[in-house]
Amino acid sequence: MSTPKILILGAGYGGLLTALQLQKKLNYNEADVTLVNKHTYHYITTWLHEPAAGTAPADHARVELDGIIDKSKINFLKGVVESIQPDEQTVTLKDKRVLSYDYLVIGLGSEPETFGIEGLKEHAFSIRSINAVRQIREHIEYMFAKYKNEPERTEYLTIVIGGAGFTGIEFSGEVADRIPELCKEFDVDPSLVKVYNIEAAPTALPGFDKELVDYAMDVLTRKGIQFRINTPIKQCTPEGVILATGEEIKAGTVVWTGGVRGNSIVEKSGFEVMRGRVKVDEYLRAPGYDNVFVVGDCALIFNDQGRPYPPTAQIAVQEGENCGSNLVALIRNDKMTPFVPALQGTLASLGKGEGIGIVGQKKVFGSTAALLKKGSDLRYLYKIGGVGLALKKVRL
Amino acid sequence: MSTPKILILGAGYGGLLTALQLQKKLNYNEADVTLVNKHTYHYITTWLHEPAAGTAPADHARVELDGIIDKSKINFLKGVVESIQPDEQTVTLKDKRVLSYDYLVIGLGSEPETFGIEGLKEHAFSIRSINAVRQIREHIEYMFAKYKNEPERTEYLTIVIGGAGFTGIEFSGEVADRIPELCKEFDVDPSLVKVYNIEAAPTALPGFDKELVDYAMDVLTRKGIQFRINTPIKQCTPEGVILATGEEIKAGTVVWTGGVRGNSIVEKSGFEVMRGRVKVDEYLRAPGYDNVFVVGDCALIFNDQGRPYPPTAQIAVQEGENCGSNLVALIRNDKMTPFVPALQGTLASLGKGEGIGIVGQKKVFGSTAALLKKGSDLRYLYKIGGVGLALKKVRL
Numbered sequence: 001m002s003t004p005k006i007l008i009l010g011a012g013y014g015g016l017l018t019a020l021q022l023q024k025k026l027n028y029n030e031a032d033v034t035l036v037n038k039h040t041y042h043y044i045t046t047w048l049h050e051p052a053a054g055t056a057p058a059d060h061a062r063v064e065l066d067g068i069i070d071k072s073k074i075n076f077l078k079g080v081v082e083s084i085q086p087d088e089q090t091v092t093l094k095d096k097r098v099l100s101y102d103y104l105v106i107g108l109g110s111e112p113e114t115f116g117i118e119g120l121k122e123h124a125f126s127i128r129s130i131n132a133v134r135q136i137r138e139h140i141e142y143m144f145a146k147y148k149n150e151p152e153r154t155e156y157l158t159i160v161i162g163g164a165g166f167t168g169i170e171f172s173g174e175v176a177d178r179i180p181e182l183c184k185e186f187d188v189d190p191s192l193v194k195v196y197n198i199e200a201a202p203t204a205l206p207g208f209d210k211e212l213v214d215y216a217m218d219v220l221t222r223k224g225i226q227f228r229i230n231t232p233i234k235q236c237t238p239e240g241v242i243l244a245t246g247e248e249i250k251a252g253t254v255v256w257t258g259g260v261r262g263n264s265i266v267e268k269s270g271f272e273v274m275r276g277r278v279k280v281d282e283y284l285r286a287p288g289y290d291n292v293f294v295v296g297d298c299a300l301i302f303n304d305q306g307r308p309y310p311p312t313a314q315i316a317v318q319e320g321e322n323c324g325s326n327l328v329a330l331i332r333n334d335k336m337t338p339f340v341p342a343l344q345g346t347l348a349s350l351g352k353g354e355g356i357g358i359v360g361q362k363k364v365f366g367s368t369a370a371l372l373k374k375g376s377d378l379r380y381l382y383k384i385g386g387v388g389l390a391l392k393k394v395r396l
Numbered sequence: 397m398s399t400p401k402i403l404i405l406g407a408g409y410g411g412l413l414t415a416l417q418l419q420k421k422l423n424y425n426e427a428d429v430t431l432v433n434k435h436t437y438h439y440i441t442t443w444l445h446e447p448a449a450g451t452a453p454a455d456h457a458r459v460e461l462d463g464i465i466d467k468s469k470i471n472f473l474k475g476v477v478e479s480i481q482p483d484e485q486t487v488t489l490k491d492k493r494v495l496s497y498d499y500l501v502i503g504l505g506s507e508p509e510t511f512g513i514e515g516l517k518e519h520a521f522s523i524r525s526i527n528a529v530r531q532i533r534e535h536i537e538y539m540f541a542k543y544k545n546e547p548e549r550t551e552y553l554t555i556v557i558g559g560a561g562f563t564g565i566e567f568s569g570e571v572a573d574r575i576p577e578l579c580k581e582f583d584v585d586p587s588l589v590k591v592y593n594i595e596a597a598p599t600a601l602p603g604f605d606k607e608l609v610d611y612a613m614d615v616l617t618r619k620g621i622q623f624r625i626n627t628p629i630k631q632c633t634p635e636g637v638i639l640a641t642g643e644e645i646k647a648g649t650v651v652w653t654g655g656v657r658g659n660s661i662v663e664k665s666g667f668e669v670m671r672g673r674v675k676v677d678e679y680l681r682a683p684g685y686d687n688v689f690v691v692g693d694c695a696l697i698f699n700d701q702g703r704p705y706p707p708t709a710q711i712a713v714q715e716g717e718n719c720g721s722n723l724v725a726l727i728r729n730d731k732m733t734p735f736v737p738a739l740q741g742t743l744a745s746l747g748k749g750e751g752i753g754i755v756g757q758k759k760v761f762g763s764t765a766a767l768l769k770k771g772s773d774l775r776y777l778y779k780i781g782g783v784g785l786a787l788k789k790v791r792l
Contacts, residue, residue, distance in 0.1 A: 132545060134544065135544070138538040141538075143536070145533075148530065364667050
């Protein structure tokens with residue numbers, strides 16, 4: 001019998017945690033594990049709103065895989081996945097290399113969901129990778145620099161944030177913190193800078209506790225964010241956005257945080273999807289393919305009330321750990337464990353020292369929430385890289 | 397007899413030094429002196445290549461006028477000059493305020509001379525103000541950030557510097573120093589970054605000692621600058637430049653340093669000019685107007701061989717001091733002193749710790765030249781703001 005080949009696509013939360021679980025549990029030569037990723041680093045997606053606004057360097061949000069992957073147990077391959085052929089049990093990379101597998105783990109993450117809104121794909125930025133957020137930060141700075149040379153173009157100083165979900169709200173908090181720094185650096189009158197957060201749903205943070213939503217909007221409004229809730233964006237243009245009300249907001253920068261869908265490679269490879277996500281079985285397997293696992297934003301799972309869980313880092317981490325353990329079980333002909341999410345709460349930052357959240361059944365606000373979020377971030381870093389990584393990345 | 401009104405336009409080297417000389421020599425109420433400037437600060441034009449490349453913050457190159465102007469002797473007016481009416485003895489500002497004067501000092505500086513090269517004005521940056529250089533720095537950074545999201549567009553990483561005069565050479569040195577930092581920040585392979593310095597004349601630094609020119613080109617070539625000497629630029633496009641040879645260099649950033657002319661306001665106001673500069677008399681006065689002095693880049697003066705002096709900070713400073721003294725003489729019915737430049741040498745930086753120059757009759761190279769340049773900069777700071785300013789700005 002030959003050594004089983006496990007191929008993991010993507011080193012985001014789901015793929016990385018699968019790999020780390022295998023690294024921990026597998027004996028030498030028990031399996032041939034390969035992790036394919038576009039970059040040599042993992043990034044902490046839930047922190048990307050900080051470098052996007054420029055309140056933290058981009059490097060802060062990434063972790064070199066070299067430091068956390070044990071290369072004697074996991075082969076690392078830098079490459080971009082182009083397609084999956086599940087019937088042939090192969091994966092093709094952009095550079096035309098073909099990889100074969102016995103077991104596949106798809107952790108290819110998400111892409112922006114633009115809901116068919118015209119021009120969003122072309123003219124709005126998304127908070128979706130280290131490279132993308134570096135461009136957002138540089139774009140905002142460039143707009144401030146341009147304004148100083150064309151002082152009649154005050155719209156260069158306007159930032160539109162589409163979406164008041166978690167990413168939109170957290171990014172709004174960081175942008176609000178960043179504006180005074182930018183105004184100082186570029187000698188810009190702060191009263192000329194406008195930041196709009198525009199949300200189509202009847203409330204910010206849809207589905208979240210009303211008292212927490214009110215607190216968040218109050219904090220951000222006091223920081224200067226202008227909310228337009230219950231106001232769909234009809235179109236994004238090179239000049240800004242046009243709202244369903246007909247109002248046009250001219251803006252030098254538009255950042256879309258309104259939603260994500262699963263990576264389109266999954267659908268293109270023939271898997272059945274809903275908004276790009278594969279409705280997986282209780283072991284996170286794709287329908288019809290017992291050897292294909294899907295984790296993170298590409299996986300669709302439902303709660304007891306039949307409603308889909310939102311794609312979060314928390315669930316992706318748990319899925320990765322479950323998937324890694326189940327792969328070990330499969331190889332050893334043990335019994336697999338069904339995946340059941342254990343939700344520990346939700347925390348959102350609202351800029352420096354401010355936040356909201358629910359931990360267990362308890363609502364938390366302000367600096368308590370901000371501190372608990374730091375604690376939760378530290379636990380994640382400790383999990384993937386030990387105490388060394390946690391200490392290196394902590395910012396209090 | 398009423399108090400004579402002296403109006404100084406511009407707080408560059410020429411205008412500022414005129415004002416400081418008046419501040420030093422005039423008794424209280426001997427004249428009513430007003431200094432008009434676009435900004436509340438003076439900037440050190442000869443340092444602007446540093447913030448343009450991003451090797452120093454923009455604030456380093458500017459000095460708030462508040463700290464060096466004695467407001468009990470000089471009225472400061474923030475405003476933009478629109479036109480001069482020398483026959484009416486008035487100046488009109490952009491905001492339509494009209495200022496009258498008995499004596500006028502024009503120190504309105506320069507603007508880029510594009511020699512009719514198509515597209516330069518529209519598509520190339522110029523190193524000409526704090527706001528302009530902040531945009532150059534941000535533009536270069538933005539191009540690096542964009543490249544990371546469109547990795548096939550390597551031309552985003554190309555910088556074309558038009559002109560190998562002093563500014564072009566000094567900027568090339570700073571850009572060469574900055575590239576490794578940018579590559580590190582944005583994870584860019586340094587071998588993909590190209591910096592071209594393109595000069596139409598048969599040599600870099602035309603008119604300068606050949607041994608020094610060779611040294612400068614050698615240092616910069618080793619730092620990665622690619623020179624195209626004796627190669628005119630035919631056209632600048634949104635995509636880069638087209639050379640007279642027909643060769644196209646695609647570039648994300650084009651910075652034009654190829655020459656300056658006097659501020660066009662002077663010509664538009666009816667003064668007779670050559671390339672925007674007024675051929676002044678021995679007391680720096682405009683022909684036909686005994687009460688209008690011209691200093692700095694708007695003034696054209698000739699040496700004994702009948703060749704025009706290049707517009708430099710050194711000469712502008714001396715002109716300002718001469719003009720201030722002569723204004724005091726005029727008011728006191730004393731004799732004016734003809735302006736004779738006292739050239740102390742020329743120093744150019746080639747990036748950190750490198751330079752060339754002539755001091756007296758002696759050629760200087762490398763770290764000696766760089767150190768002498770710092771010394772010369774410090775003397776200027778000491779002159780305008782005393783030891784406090786010199787110590788605040790020193791960077792060794």
